[in-house]
Amino acid sequence: MKNYKRYLITSALPYANGPLHIGHLAGVYVPSDIYTRYLRMKGADVISICGSDEHGVPITLKARNEGITPQEVVDRYHSLNKKAFEDFGISFDIYSRTSNKIHYDTASEFFLNLYNKGEFTEKTTEQYYDEEAGCFLADRYIMGTCPYCGNENAYGDQCEKCGTSLSPNDLINPHSTISGSKPVLRETLHWYLPLDKYEGWLKKWILEDHKEWKTNVYGQCKSWIDQGLQPRAVSRDLDWGVPVPVEGAKGKVLYVWFDAPIGYISATKELTPEWEKYWKDPETRMIHFIGKDNIVFHCIIFPAMLKAEGSFILPDNVPANEFLNLENDKISTSRNWAVWLHEYLEDFPGKQDVLRYTLCANAPETKDNDFTWKDFQARNNNELVAILGNFVNRTLVLTNNYYNGSVPERGVTDENDNSVLAEISVIKEKAENSLEAFRFREALKEAMNLARLGNKYLADAEPWKVVKTDTERVKTIMNIALQITANLTIVLEPFIPFSMDKLRKWLNIDLLNWDDAGRIDLLKPGHLINKPGLMFEKIENEEIDRQIAKLESTKKANVTAAAKILPSKDPVSFDDFTKVDIRTATILEAEKVPKTTKLLKLKIDTGLDVRTIVSGIAEYYEPESIIGKQISIVANLEPRKIRGIESKGMILMAEDKDGKLVMVTPADKVSNGSSIK
């Protein structure tokens, strides 16, 4: 590998519309911090950059909902999240924010630079505009009736009921989720970064020159590039963000995804006047730590931006992680299904390292992983307490008992001693190789093996027995055990810095250099150590049960919240009502539509005819069980093709609080085709 002079580490800018949870930590910030601390211990010139991403539509909406300004929203979460990072020892050199002036200047300048070089294309398109709220609407903020399944709560980009991808123009009765009003189409002008222009270059840069990237990252990039890249808008119609710095761009800001990665640059500028050294010198190695949802932005769009600008370096690696689940369910801010960092510290004060350890040991490096409180407890009790804490404790207690805390001299070593001493540097090298390859789970396991080695050494050497017959021999044994503890303060420092800080205090030593690991003379004979405390405490079942109960009550609260009754709709005229042809029918045949989870293909007798209707009820009804059932249908709905099957009409279903669908069946049997009014 190329030899680099310095490192620039960036961690995805967390979006400032909510607090941080364990998923953020596990996926991005714990790995980035481990790597940064490791590099610092190697004496490398390294800076770690992060900050709040504070622009974009969701923040303006949150502000609108709460009746405060967007600035107030981001102020709140910026300070909350900055503190959470500090509390967990995520050691950024700077935690900046994109609402800073320096960022506005940097982002404007970047845009203007590309603009003047003619790197953008301009295009006018028609988009839905909310006249009441006075803004253009992203697809996600338009709702209406799905033309395929009749779901009234379909989004402008997708119907979540039947899974069909939609465009806002497809929706029947579109309305804005912001004001509820009916949006109108308006023309708007935007600037685009022609990604297609960079396709050939990206293909070579990633697919040929960076085959070493993680399979999930490489695969995702390959997929995008192979599908063909298209110009991507870099501006938005919004009043919150960095204004587009050209004539006639009033009311337009830089799209957050153009704006946010530039935040890495502006934060570096804020940190050091020598920022260009980190961003423009090819001897700097840049690494982006991100989650899998960010791959395309950090591997394709941002590099294309940097390439277009011309004077910047490109990331050498982008070790993206997968996602962390919580107790078998997706972490979700809106559903409050998360372990919030600030709440964790209230419940487990001083136990930052337990979480750091658990999240690293179970990090979603190759696939999504699950965080469970039982696993958290087991990792703490069986690994941190039993293996690491216990080894340190027994070594320090024995040293205090036998030698009043003075490190004894190492005498003649036997074969076992020598192989244990040799093993220390083997472990150091293994951990180092794993760290360099961004395999942090593996690196942590290697580092912990040093504590395992220590326990085994004590059990084999039995100093508590030997002390009765050969006191010289015990000095050697204890010296070796102590050298192991000193080595632990090095190899475990990147992972659990708070605990290693404790251990260094007990050992009465300073932070050592990474390359001191493997040495067997870190503690000199006669060096005095202090009385130890407990490095980790057992976590009892009650504490874990409390956390589980907390999550269960969240689940219940969510069900209750979802149970609220929908408000009544606007009145319709009798004429309008009679236009809808609702009648009874009987199901003759039912079968699952292949490759779908929700769709059933039904053959029904409507009295008028026998026809096919596709309905999204497969999750609630087995095909065999509904044959012969009498139901209610809308008979004159325009036919629609669903999954290639023509569906003529719609089956009426009552939707329960929890989303469960129930057939609307006449109380007594009536003949097919009876009208319902």
Next chain:
RNA sequence: UGCGGGGUGGAGCAGUGGUAGCUCGUUGGGCUCAUAACCCAAAGGUCGGAGGUUCGAAUCCUCCCUCCGCUACCA
């Protein structure tokens, strides 16, 4: 729908053609310096399913099932 990444003993993971490994848990034994912690041993897997290539497949090919993500103004 398409694309990308997963599915390996109870749990979490490693393992890309040659007798299936690691950590934790479980069971039995040992030790007693240590937060009932530590050490040793054992049990436990038809490697998501079906077919194929091969002397030989967790590993290569085909199809299928399943989980997650992306699919371009959802950050």
